[in-house]
Amino acid sequence: MVLSSLPSLETASPAHICPFDQACSYLEAAAKELHLNQGVIEILSHPRKAITVSIPVKLDNGEVQVLVGHRVQHSDILGPYKGGTRYHPSVTLREVSALAMLMTWKCALLGIPYGGGKGGIAIDPTHYSVGELERITRRYTSELIKDIGPEVDIPAPDVGTSAREMAWMMDTYSMNVGHAVPGVVTGKPLSIGGSRGREMATGRGVMIIVREALATQGKSVKGAQVVIQGFGNVGGAAALLLQEAGAKILAVSDAHGGIFSPAGLDIPALKAYYAQNRRSLAGFPGSLPVTNAQLLALPCDVLIPAALENQITEENCDRVQAEMVVEAANGPVTLAADLALEARGVTILPDILANAGGVVVSYLEWVQGLSYLFWDEERVNREMEQLMVNAYQKVVQQSKQRQITLRLAAYTIGVGRVAQALTDRGLYP
Numbered sequence: 001m002v003l004s005s006l007p008s009l010e011t012a013s014p015a016h017i018c019p020f021d022q023a024c025s026y027l028e029a030a031a032k033e034l035h036l037n038q039g040v041i042e043i044l045s046h047p048r049k050a051i052t053v054s055i056p057v058k059l060d061n062g063e064v065q066v067l068v069g070h071r072v073q074h075s076d077i078l079g080p081y082k083g084g085t086r087y088h089p090s091v092t093l094r095e096v097s098a099l100a101m102l103m104t105w106k107c108a109l110l111g112i113p114y115g116g117g118k119g120g121i122a123i124d125p126t127h128y129s130v131g132e133l134e135r136i137t138r139r140y141t142s143e144l145i146k147d148i149g150p151e152v153d154i155p156a157p158d159v160g161t162s163a164r165e166m167a168w169m170m171d172t173y174s175m176n177v178g179h180a181v182p183g184v185v186t187g188k189p190l191s192i193g194g195s196r197g198r199e200m201a202t203g204r205g206v207m208i209i210v211r212e213a214l215a216t217q218g219k220s221v222k223g224a225q226v227v228i229q230g231f232g233n234v235g236g237a238a239a240l241l242l243q244e245a246g247a248k249i250l251a252v253s254d255a256h257g258g259i260f261s262p263a264g265l266d267i268p269a270l271k272a273y274y275a276q277n278r279r280s281l282a283g284f285p286g287s288l289p290v291t292n293a294q295l296l297a298l299p300c301d302v303l304i305p306a307a308l309e310n311q312i313t314e315e316n317c318d319r320v321q322a323e324m325v326v327e328a329a330n331g332p333v334t335l336a337a338d339l340a341l342e343a344r345g346v347t348i349l350p351d352i353l354a355n356a357g358g359v360v361v362s363y364l365e366w367v368q369g370l371s372y373l374f375w376d377e378e379r380v381n382r383e384m385e386q387l388m389v390n391a392y393q394k395v396v397q398q399s400k401q402r403q404i405t406l407r408l409a410a411y412t413i414g415v416g417r418v419a420q421a422l423t424d425r426g427l428y429p
């Protein structure tokens with residue numbers, strides 16, 4: 001699949017910045033630093049397989065709609081393709097391809113035996129009933145039946161999906177092959193072989209990276225002032241766990257806007273309010289409204305974009321006042337903004353490290369499934385923390401040794417491991 005041959009319409013992400021081109025730029029920078037052979041770079045710049053499917057769905061009112069879904073399998077050099085499934089209107093083949101490539105480097109950086117993949121359907125899930133979402137998910141899974149599996153490609157939740165969709169995927173796959181196959185997805189409910197700790201895992205990993213990064217700078221998470229964009233699975237969990245660790249959460253937001261409190265938000269109370277208030281942050285007692293643009297510009301120690309890509313751009317990065325940006329989302333800082341922030345001395349903890357807690361616990365879920373064992377949450381959290389801290393330390397060490405940014409350091413480790421495996425397997429032509 002040659003991505004450059006895709007229609008030009010596909011190159012336009014919401015912010016008109018192509019996530020796949022950006023992902024390739026980071027790959028090229030890492031390859032240059034590592035003096036990789038051009039043939040290796042060529043191979044790694046292309047997803048191994050990109051699948052686009054039509055998903056006809058009968059709506060509750062009897063109408064038929066045909067949706068578009070993708071699954072991109074970037075690399076399986078180190079193991080089965082692994083990565084989430086996104087339901088969001090901005091989903092395109094190029095976006096999914098970029099996210100699949102990030103998964104390859106993320107899994108390699110964390111030292112887990114997976115390649116990289118990602119999938120998605122271009123829909124706003126809030127516009128569909130639960131029944132419609134189930135039919136959409138089952139049809140999408142059926143279309144991918146020959147391309148996924150516990151040893152082939154293992155989907156997980158991402159934006160707009162959760163354990164519920166993973167259960168539907170697992171059930172559809174299992175019905176098609178004729179027996180239960182829990183290992184075809186991770187992030188599934190506990191009742192069908194999910195892992196304790198998976199729901200909070202990405203947020204927990206973010207908390208660990210914030211804590212470690214502050215400690216490296218001789219600072220403590222206790223009292224650190226934190227601002228978080230996105231209050232979903234990742235942002236919500238990160239807010240809760242960072243507050244538990246002693247940080248003050250000054251502001252949070254979702255797609256509709258945010259709230260701010262100089263005294264710090266009470267996150268458990270806010271979560272209860274959000275659930276009761278039809279998932280609206282507005283009007284939380286003691287808070288002031290902020291727009292997403294204002295939120296990114298609030299003075300704070302740590303800014304955590306935990307929503308979508310291309311949020312901190314060339315246009316708004318001058319207004320960012322945080323001393324540290326921790327990428328809980330995938331690709332929230334554009335390439336141009338990354339360079340500008342680094343030049344100003346802002347520390348950026350890159351996505352492939354900062355949000356890896358989710359895929360690490362997905363891996364632990366898969367390992368528990370393969371060994372027919374269920375660990376308690378303490379063990380899951382402990383094993384995940386060990387892998388996260390280890391990866392963090394390796395990134396810091398690489399950054400110091402090579403005098404490069406933390407992002408380039410993370411990429412050189414991830415890309416370097418995949419390139420080495422590619423060469424050792426003899427796949428280099």
Ligand SMILES: NC(=O)C1=CN([C@@H]2O[C@H](COP(=O)(O)OP(=O)(O)OC[C@H]3O[C@@H](n4cnc5c(N)ncnc54)[C@H](O)[C@@H]3O)[C@@H](O)[C@H]2O)C=CC1
Pocket residue numbers: 084157158159160161202229230231232233234235253254255256292306307308309328329330355356358359
């Ligand atoms: N769920 C997971 O385990 C993992 C997720 N990620 C990444 O974390 C990010 C968030 O994912 P989840 O929390 O799972 O998704 P989610 O669907 O649970 O939550 C997304 C949140 O972002 C908000 N949002 C959407 N557009 C926004 C905008 N323009 N401005 C501000 N907020 C906006 C939504 O309202 C929601 O609060 C994504 O980039 C995803 O790829 C990364 C690793 C694992």
Ligand SMILES: O=C(O)CCC(=O)C(=O)O
Pocket residue numbers: 082083084085106154155156157158186187330355356358359360362
């Ligand atoms: O848990 C997983 O397998 C994938 C998580 C994911 O999509 C991500 O890290 O971006």
